[in-house]
Amino acid sequence: MSRGFAALAALLLAPWLFRALALLESARGPALGDLRGFLADVAVSLAILAPVCLLSRWIRWLGILLVGVLAAAYYANYETITALGAIASPLDLKFMADPTFVQGSAFALAHTAVLVVAVVASLGLAWIGLGRARASDVLLAFAGAGVFFGALSFWPADPTLVPWRQVNAIQYNVEWLAFREVETQRGDFANPAIAMRELVPEIGADLEAPPRFAFDGRGQNVLLVVLEGVSGGYLPTAARRHQRAPFYPLAKLDHTFSENIGYSTFLNHQRRTNRGLFALLCGEYPRLLVGMPKMSTTSGTPWRRCLPEILREHGYHTVYLQSASLSFMQKDRFMPAIGFTETLGQDWFEEPHLRTFWGVDDRTLFEQALEKLKELESEHRPWFVTMLNVGTHHPFTVPESFETPYDDQFRRAFNYMDRYFRRFLRQLENRGLRRDTLVLVTSDESRGDLMTTEDGMASILTENWGFLVALLPERQRLVVDEVFAQSDVPLSILDYLGLAEYGTDFFGRSVFRHYGRGRPIFYGNVNHRMIGGLKADGSIVQCQFEGKKGCGRYQPTDGRIFSDTLPRINNDEAFAETVREMARRSLPPQDTGPLIVPLVADPVFEVRHDHFQMVQGITQISVETDEWYEVDLEFEVRGEGAVNIYHKLTLSPVRPLIEVRTKLEPGQTLKLRYTVAPDIRVSASSLRTHARMAEGLPAQLVFRKRRFELVRGGERPPQGPNLLVAEIDPPPEEPARLSTLVTPLQKYRSFLHKRERRGMTREDLRGAAPNE
DSSP states (O other), X not given: OHHHHHHHHHHHHHHHHHHXXXXXXXXXXXXXXXXXXXXXXXXXXXXXXXXXHHHHHHOXXXXXXXXXXXXXHHHHHHHHHHHHSSOOOGGGGGGGXXXXXXXXXXXXXXXXXXXXXXXXXXXXXXXXXXXXXXXHHHHHHHHHHHHHHHHHXXXXXXXXXXXXXXXXXXXXXXXXXXXXXXXXXXXXOSOHHHHHHHHOGGGBOBOOSOBSSOOOOTTOEEEXXXXXXXXXXXXXXXXXXXXXXXXXXXXXXXXXXXXSEEEEEEEOOOSSHHHHHHHHHHOSOOOOSSSSOHHHHHXXXXXXXXXXXXXXXXXXXXXXXXXXXXXXXXXXXXXHHTTOSEEEOGGGOOSOSOBXXXXXXXXXXXXXXXXXXXXXXXXXXXXXXXXXOOTTSTTOOOOXXXXXXXXXXXXXXXXXXXXXXXXXXXXXXXXXXXXXXXXXXXXXXXOTTSSOOSSHHHHHHGGGEEXXXXXXXXXXXXXXXXXXXXXXXXHHHHHHHTOGGGGXXXXXXXXXXXXXXXXXXXXEETXXXXXXXXXXXSOEEEEEGGGTSEEEEEOOGGGOTTSSOXXXXXXXXXXXXXXXXXXXXXXXXXXXXXXXXXXXSSSXXXXXXXXXXXXXXXXXXXXXXXXXXXXXXXXXXXXXXXEEEEEEEESSSSSXXXXXXXXXXXXXXXXXXXEEEOSSOEEEEEEEEEEEESSSOOEEEEEEEEEEEEEOSSSOOOSEEEEXXXXXXXXXXXXXXXXXXXXXXXXXXXXXXXXXXXXXXXXXXXXXXXXX
């Protein structure tokens, strides 16, 4: 019996320890629903104990190892809860294959010592408890799990508590996958924007309203500043409009908000940077469901004209500038594809105050961006610049020398951004740039209240609470409570510039006009697997598990949709079905033509570090059964030093399907050409190339070929991976310097088909990014 308790303790130690740690760090006090969460951990641990005991009877070390892996997984869930306020997803796994994420965030652990102690203790208890597992232990574990799950079935979840406090993470994900249908990566419509407008015409371009004030912005510059993760709840003035205290007050940004035109009820359509930027720049809802984002498909052949392209056609010099790596989330391809003349990332910055694997600090971004704006001013033509910081993204890029009253990195990072962004605005003023520039400040996504709100649904909704500040040359000052959203921004900019006639394909309204009527707005939250919609009457419908588990309707008090309580009212099944259908229609378009993507935006890549830099990275690309890949790469090393190259294609996190490693000397060229024709549908594959200095000397990769093509018709190549060319020219003296690995696709088939029968997609194997 003592061995059985030790085995159960081995599985229960990590979930209880990290649940308690998350509760201690939560701003909300304990509730009865928390006890339900601890009991759920017991039920799941008993359910896992049975197969672990069975496994240990044959291979003891493997059962013990599984216990250690589960302990580490529970810690990863804790980190996700503290960073995102949500339960970790199996879709999060794919970013573990991304060096930018791994080195930037995954290694930045909050409690390394606690993790080590938990894993070692769990392994020790497992060693004791699984030493002589018997058949009776298996039966007792199954019986105990049945008793606890039976008891939990009579204890309904508390809707005022967020899910992670009431359920076990493994239980939650199994339930979600059971409800989830096999993922469709592309929708049933050639143009999702038209399909969504046909469903709800009110979401289309609407300028039928009087201006809030007289404006004539023809020929003005436009600066769009996107601040990573900032919520409207961080601005005291906006928070007061919803009768609540600010979560993490940003005093200087709030001063900008109240001294210009601030929008207190601004809806972000999704979590994740790539979805927020798509809405802000293309005036269309992003993908509202989990899966391949529209930015990935737009990187190849855009199906719509976005704001940068329209402005470029009207004489604007368009620039996208961010402090992080451009290859992450394929911005190096997406931004040029939608009309940016220049696309600049972290390698553009010189002598930063701090550089991490994620990018440069916010002070560096704002200071060097000023010099870029000064350069653009000298061209004597209008410009459109979009800026995105990274310092307020986990793990928070802040120089150690920065003095602030806050100890935790989160508050230090937001305080650092707040200080230097205010200085940036003052310098814009001092240099005279404000006289002829429309400045819009917003966020890509909202980190929300991070567990400070009592009401669970109200807390989750804060993760869609963005903000918008408009700094106009006319110096207008106003706080607007009317509801606007990210997809309104492109139409608003065109309206201000006198180019509204070119924005008729965009969604939304102009923030510079006053509308006396409500309208429906739709949104999602991939972290919580939720979709929702705001009705024209001000009520809200939110659906769990992306509409598969059920929807609830809520009536905000006095129209304050981000207040700290959301009273539930009678359901509206008709609008709930509209929410589900809108989410389905938000998928990337159906397309029968090939998807052709240049693997790198710039044919010359600078290799300047002794750690691996991502040269290119395509993620979340799906392959249907009638499609296949064709990849053609050819690049030469130039400069002073040799370069280590690592190229891989993966269809699952198990191992690369194709892997190439080599060292190239200056003057040598690597040629790679291959096809991959899988026999079953793959919903999320990844293709990446990494490079680093081999001998401490900088070099360049000069690309002659850089083609990735997803082919959808024609003569199909042989099934599986086919490495057609893999050679170095001139050949190295040591042939072993070029290492290639081609895994037969047949090894994946039983693995993938098994997951298919369980209702999981290929993306479930690779995962989805935690927060970008």
